[in-house]
Amino acid sequence: MPLLDIQHLRIEFVQGRKRLVALDDVSLAIDPEEVLGVVGESGAGKSLTAMSVIGLLNPPATVTRGQITIDGRRSDNLTDRQLRRIRGKIVGAVFQESLTSLNPLYTIGRQLVQTICVHSDLTARAARGRAVDLLAEFGLSTPERQLDAYPHQLSGGMRQRVVIALAVCANPRLLIADEPTTALDVSTQAQILAVLRRLRREYRTAIMLITHDMGVIAEMADRVAVMYAGRIVEDAPVREVVAHPQHPYTAALIGAIPRLRRQVGRLTRIDGAMPPLSALPRGCAFHPRCPKAFARCREERPPMLSSGGGRAACWLFDGNG
Amino acid sequence: MANARTRIAGGTRTRFSAHLGRRLVRGCADQLIDSPATVVALLLAFGFCTMAVFAPWLAPHDTSDVGTLDLMQALRPPVWLEGGDWAYLLGTDDQGRDMLSGIIFGARTSLLVSGVAVLLATLLGTAVGLFCGWVGGRPDAVLMRIAEVQLSFPAILIVLLIDGLGRTAVSTDLHNVAAVPVLIIAIALSNWVQIARTVRGSSMAEKNKEYVQAARVLGIHPAAILLRHILPNIFAPVLVIATLGIAGAILTEATLSFLGVGVPPTQPSLGTLIRFGNNFLISGEWWMTVFPGLALVLLALSVNIVGDWLRDVLNPKLS
């Protein structure tokens, strides 16, 4: 049984009299100990999916269809109180902005101890010990000293590790990491990725890794879900996606990435940009930019069809079973 | 094509004002639905301005012409009271001057003094603010310290100082001629600092944006960058402060005139009218002070509300 199961999720924004469909028919599953990469360009709906899993959708956005099951229990119809119990214990989350994820007025030690105490029966003293252990495990050189520091006194990479420590201190079974390394330098990014890898290896945490960086996905994930304009267009094992992308969008996306070890004369060109939610075209949302589009793509929206080693939402794969 | 050409040739100013105009129109429409108080204030402010501009034609009597004065008509109550006269809607003062005409001419003086004063303050404040924001460093530090010293003296103190010096130095005639300009300068002096500080802060923020740097790389003259790029982008808050400043300036003018150091007694202003009426308040001729006072309150209040409205309309984060 998957740890996280999202079925036909639809999220709408109400804007004045208009209703914008931000996410439509999104189905995802993450098995225990699995790392799922969610990749897509900004505005594709990656973060929205993550937010709905931890129940942090803000009012104009509402789930209008579908259901989310975490660890065998429905989570989309829970009260705030019940949701709080899930957050931290079963699902932890890390966001891109490490500075705003921490309260600037308290030392990181205080924030860590407080969070650990909430989720366990430990005394403050024991919680502090656990905080030190966590930070040491994540590669902070002098954890005791860092506990007394305020968030702004730490570097971005150190802060992000503190944020991860906060998210995993109650041993959640699933960690949602939304662009955890985007604001960081390459060398710091490597440190954060090492921490995530360790989480998975030693704590058996499943990770939903959201990023726009295909390289990070390739290195970390078992499986990838590619999103475009609020839908999942391809869902396949990472090696398949990188080597034989099925959906034309995925193929173009991979072709558009400058490679270090495979120099190309020209990057693949996808003209135009992802359409805004208010102007989604009929049929497949990608068809105006798609080099392989045909009549049916302009009329009907393709469902997820199996293709290659995974599934892709493209009419090209209709009928090949 | 031709359309595009005129747009380019039209330069920044027209485009900028067109943009501002659109925002204002949209703001008006929104406000009409949302807040009737703002509409009333806008109408009132507009009415006062019209009254001030067309005072010689609107006022039933010319209060400055001593020849038309009739002492027989002195201390007449408003028209709806016993002894009232249709020729003097709001009554007359102890010299037989029509109160309504006095208020119309008084509002003219008040608006003129405060308007010119705030205009001067805006020009000075914007110039100093832009200069300090752009140049930075020592000149900025020196000018801002001067501004802070200036800020610690209220307008009344400055006027009293200049007025006091003036009285001892020049003759009464000359003093009366110079009274209004002195008043304007004093009020302007007390208002420019706030504008300068706002402009300086915003222009420092704009200066570091890439579009200004791109213009610098193009070798555009700093003055042109300031006027064409930075000024239009920071003008909205200046407009708001200036409008709110007018409301304050009207009150300052009235206060100073009330104290007798403002406009000369021969020239009616709302402040002088209230001052003269004040002497008759106890003896029962309340209209001499209440009507100018009411006019003052309405004028200041409406300008203030217009200022607040401008702030909301011009704030891109709200619209």
Added chain:
Amino acid sequence: MAMGEGECTPATKPVNRPLIRVRDLACHFVASPPPLIRLLQRRRRSLLKAVDGVSFDIARGTTFSVVGESGCGKSTIARLLVGLLPPTRGRIEFDGVDITGDRARRNARALRRRMQIIFQDATASLDPRWRVSAIVGEPIRAFRLADGHERTERVSTLLSAVGLDPNDGNRYPHQFSSGQRQRVSIARALAGNPDFIVCDEPTSSLDVSVQAQILNLLKDLQTRLGLTYLFISHNMAVVSYVSDEIAVMYLGRFCEVAATQELLRSPRHPYTRMLLETIPDIDAPGVRRPPIGGEAPSAIDTPSDCCAFHPRCPFADDRCRRERPALRPAGPAQVACHAVEENRIG
């Protein structure tokens, strides 16, 4: 090269002369509070050495890239070259003419037209209150290149050249997507017919597919117009796609300069190796990369008597802690490393 030669307009320019020649360029900022407060707090004067002595040439029609992590000083180099910052020391020659120093300022004005810059944040680099046609037309007006109808024509041509519709000129920047805005700033940079364009992280805030569009556009324009680029980026893969030569920068200095293929095939400096090894790569899925320990130190008060990289370097020895390495030829590359010089690295 004699100074006198630079004074005249280079009508008889030798073709093999580099367009840009930078020698010992440095830019220091005072990072300490004003003297009085410093005295009260008993602190010493501290300097932020954003750029501390870099030299390079850029040949005509080629792309020279500076790559490095945040705070290494790469953007400062960009700003120094286009004259947005005055250098503390060193000299910049553009087409044989010195454009640094007070005496050269007058010369520099005429040369400004020939060098332009593209910034990372296209939104901030376009005046929000100007129409796109006015933004692109500004350099044409500033350099008095054309007037009236001719200017309109030129703006339309420029907009088409960067892949926009000439009718887009009537719109305001906020009505465009971020990729289109970056195209507008490229059009503005091209408006003065420059020879040299500094690209300061031009695609860092863009999505991958849009980044590919912009990178391809920059490459096409280079071929068509014979442009010379200084390309600044933190993304090694992007840099490798566009450049002919790459300089790797660490704390204000170059640690390695080499031709792109050479640098990728055989990185020499330990920092370059580390950078290349730690970049997640889609061609090597599931590879576990050893993270590098330590944090990049700040550029404030960096000691000048040791290698800045030695605290994080696995090959550091006593000499690295005592003596700052200079950029020296090592094979076809130039490397600033004692260990490379002494052949201590396998």
